[in-house]
Amino acid sequence: MFAFLVRVSSPFALVPHPGLLVPPGAAVSVAAFADDGSTSVDVIVATRNRPRDLARMLPTLSAQTHRDFRCLLVDQSDDPGPNQRAVASLRDPRILHIVHRARGKTKALNLALVQSSGRVVVFTDDDCTLPVNWIGRAVASLARLPRPGIVFGNATACAHDPAKEFVPAIAFRAPALLTEPLRRSPGLVGMGANMVVSRAVFDSLGLFDEDLGPGGSLRGGEECELAYRALRHGFVVSQDPSLDLLHWGARPVAGGAAREVVTTAFFSIGAGYGKHLRDGDWRAALVSLDESAHALAASARAIARWRKPFHFRRITNFWKGLAMGVSRGHRVPGGRRAPSAI
Numbered sequence: 001m002f003a004f005l006v007r008v009s010s011p012f013a014l015v016p017h018p019g020l021l022v023p024p025g026a027a028v029s030v031a032a033f034a035d036d037g038s039t040s041v042d043v044i045v046a047t048r049n050r051p052r053d054l055a056r057m058l059p060t061l062s063a064q065t066h067r068d069f070r071c072l073l074v075d076q077s078d079d080p081g082p083n084q085r086a087v088a089s090l091r092d093p094r095i096l097h098i099v100h101r102a103r104g105k106t107k108a109l110n111l112a113l114v115q116s117s118g119r120v121v122v123f124t125d126d127d128c129t130l131p132v133n134w135i136g137r138a139v140a141s142l143a144r145l146p147r148p149g150i151v152f153g154n155a156t157a158c159a160h161d162p163a164k165e166f167v168p169a170i171a172f173r174a175p176a177l178l179t180e181p182l183r184r185s186p187g188l189v190g191m192g193a194n195m196v197v198s199r200a201v202f203d204s205l206g207l208f209d210e211d212l213g214p215g216g217s218l219r220g221g222e223e224c225e226l227a228y229r230a231l232r233h234g235f236v237v238s239q240d241p242s243l244d245l246l247h248w249g250a251r252p253v254a255g256g257a258a259r260e261v262v263t264t265a266f267f268s269i270g271a272g273y274g275k276h277l278r279d280g281d282w283r284a285a286l287v288s289l290d291e292s293a294h295a296l297a298a299s300a301r302a303i304a305r306w307r308k309p310f311h312f313r314r315i316t317n318f319w320k321g322l323a324m325g326v327s328r329g330h331r332v333p334g335g336r337r338a339p340s341a342i
Contacts, residue, residue: 152190153243221268274325
């Protein structure tokens with residue numbers, strides 16, 4: 001085992017970092033990560049202890065009709081061996097398997113970002129499968145934006161029994177474009193499992209907040225906070241229903257796992273707004289009040305009809321997250337960048 005190279009204060013600088021280790025025989029080298037601008041698209045995937053999901057996803061990535069891409073697969077699994085074998089079986093040199101000792105999705109994403117060079121950065125999850133034109137559609141959707149920014153696509157739930165399983169999904173009914181800093185709540189602006197980001201966003205704003213995301217202290221919401229930060233600093237955010245993929249991340253309804261996914265989402269969204277409230281961002285206060293008003297209205301309607309859910313957890317978890325975000329503030333490695341002219 002040997003130490004590899006990763007970030008410091010500058011988001012794309014490289015220094016030795018003991019937290020990233022590559023097992024002997026892994027097809028990864030410093031040369032493979034040279035920032036020479038030769039790759040137009042970087043696909044970033046974080047994984048932990050889901051080898052069956054990853055083995056299902058990887059062939060759909062390798063089969064993309066848009067051939068000019070590189071995938072940085074950051075693996076935080078307790079045993080990365082099965083994933084290493086799955087990557088090797090594809091014989092696709094564009095897919096780089098990186099073993100990472102740390103825990104937390106945003107730490108994995110940030111590690112990949114500082115090694116990436118593509119002008120377009122595409123994110124998906126290990127429990128998704130991709131249509132063959134997914135990368136091509138992602139690039140085209142980003143190119144249609146009036147200025148640099150972020151595109152979110154649909155995540156369609158796999159076939160399942162809703163009485164027994166819950167699969168997080170999002171379906172935009174029509175294209176939408178957000179061009180101004182938020183003053184009203186967009187709800188769930190998108191899912192990080194299907195997200196396309198212009199390199200200019202990270203160059204200008206810095207990396208993901210490592211408090212957020214699965215495995216982080218605040219458990220999720222990294223894509224929503226990034227979108228809010230981008231809009232606050234002059235970028236645009238698009239919702240494109242033509243950019244679709246299939247999500248296989250089923251959670252059992254029995255035992256409360258499905259409910260936990262929903263309540264965690266509201267907690268994490270509130271935490272993201274709370275971080276901006278700590279900055280004195282008055283728009284974050286307006287958005288938080290608007291989200292609270294929507295939740296209270298939904299609760300009142302449910303109570304009037306006496307039809308569950310009553311949305312109590314939605315309200316309380318949003319405000320708990322808001323308070324935690326205010327308490328902790330931003331945790332962006334290397335600091336957030338000042339707004340720049342777009």
